[in-house]
Amino acid sequence: MATIPVDPLEKVVVKLPPPAFSDIAKASNDLINKDFYHAAAAALEVKLKAPNGVSFTAKGTSAHEGPVSSSLEGKKALANGTHSLPFPSSLVHCLSLPIRLFESDYFQSFPHFRCLRSGLQVHYRSSTFSPSDFQPKRVIIFLTYRRPGISITQSWNTANLLSTKVELDNTFASGLKTEVLSNFNPAKGNQGQKLNFHFKQANFHGRVFADLNPSGAVSTTADAVLSHEGFLVGGEVGYDVQKAAITKYSAAVGYTTATYNAAITATNSLNVFAASYYQKVNAAVEAGAKATWDAKQGSAVGLELAAKYKIDPASFAKAKINNLGIASLAYNTKVNRGLTFGIGGSFDTQKLNEAGHKLGTSFTFEG
Incomplete structure (x- = not known):
């Protein structure tokens, strides 16, 4: 060398490299949507790593209404590092x-x-x-x-779906990641395959997703993002090969810095518009907001505000509220090296004396 x-x-x-098209507003979306635990009554996740490098992840979720769902996943990286x-x-x-x-x-x-x-x-x-x-x-x-390498991931869930994903990272070309996915149900047979490509360069991030469903129909989605000095411009298009027709298209623009970023997206064939903003106020405080308007349905503008406060290196608290008066609170703490605990609730501030509020907990074990 x-x-x-x-x-x-x-x-x-x-x-x-710029973010993927779906991640142009990732900072604000994560702040508003992630780590709020009221969506399920209880969630359990166990992560284990064997001495030979195989990672196992078991997940279980108990919904407020409906059956318990769970999945088991194993992943092995070959020649990676x-x-x-x-x-x-x-x-x-x-x-x-x-x-x-x-x-x-x-x-x-x-x-x-x-x-x-x-x-x-x-x-x-x-x-x-x-x-x-x-x-x-x-x-x-x-x-x-x-280093270029191959990762193999296999999972099995309570819907009796066996999924296999093979990832080839930087194998065929520098910056290119290829994914091959296959789904199989022992009772119903083939459930479709997917072939995905992710290509990253200094000012470009492009993706292509090809979906082959069990009936043999092929649909594709492609998106791309260009960046220059913090500015982002991206677009997405969906195409049905069998019908030879465009099924959807979207566009987005954004601007990002080390401390804040803003984005405007137009999805669902330019019918749903969203404007989002995120700012890292200081080392302990993050704040964000998102406004959404559906032009096709003619609905009122939806607004969400969220904030995150880092209490100490091992714990944080989050809060958000929307224009309908639904407030959500969450608390997350790393109890020790192998256990992370989260608790949260969602409350209708206009009907505090009525039922309908939701509480949820989350346990993550790592070993």
């Missing part, structure tokens, strides 16, 4: 934080960086950086890259 010269760098252009690349311990003045995957003329002059740049991961240390300070600092850069 070639040796990287130790000449100090004055500036590095820091770049990260990370490998360190030599790099000078130079202090680099970065243009933005957090540190991201980068690509510049300096690194492109070395063949092994050109072929591996899509898998590069950047790690940094800085004695002067604090989570509440997002100004550029001088930091020490370290590099690793993911």
Whole structure:
């Protein structure tokens, strides 16, 4: 492997592949939707990893109404992992934080960086950086890259559906991830196959999903996102091969920085519009909002507000409320190394003296 010269760098252009189309508003969507436990009366998740690298995940959910659902999943990664690349311990003045995957003329002059740049991961240390300070600092850069490999995941759920997924990451081309999925029901036979492609580069993220259903019909969905200096533009289109017709189309624009991001999406053939905003107020507080309007149904604008407070390194609390007066609260804590506990509730603030409120708990065991 070639040796990287130790000449100090004055500036590095820091770049990260843009998010997938469905993740353009991920920060606000996660804040509003994730880690609220009232959706199920109780949820249990057990994660185990065998010495040979096989990971097992068992999940069980008890709904407020209806039967208990569960699934068992096993995953094995073949020839995956990370490998360190030599790099000078130079202090680099970065243009933005957090540190991201980068690509510049300096690194492109070395063949092994050109072929591996899509898998590069950047790690940094800085004695002067604090989570509440997002100004550029001088930091020490370290590099690793993911080796090409194959992951196999198999699962079985209470609907008697056997699913197999084979992932080939950076195998056929740098930045390309291929997924082959197959579903089988012992009582009903073949339940369809899927072939997915994910392609990432510094300013581009594209995906193609091909779905073959049991009847033989093929439908595809493709989306792409372009980024430039924090701005994001993306589009999605669905196509039915058998009917030779477009089934759906969507578009989105966004802007993201280290501390906040905003996005406007138009989905369901440009009939459902959503505007979202997320901000990391400080090291402990996050806030977000989302407004949604369905032009086809002519409904009123729906509004959701949410906030998250990090109580300590092991626990946090979340709260949200919408325009209908439905308020949700949640608390999550890592009890110890192997147990995470969550509890939450949803309350109709306009009918506090009536039934209909929901409570839920979550237990996650890891070993």
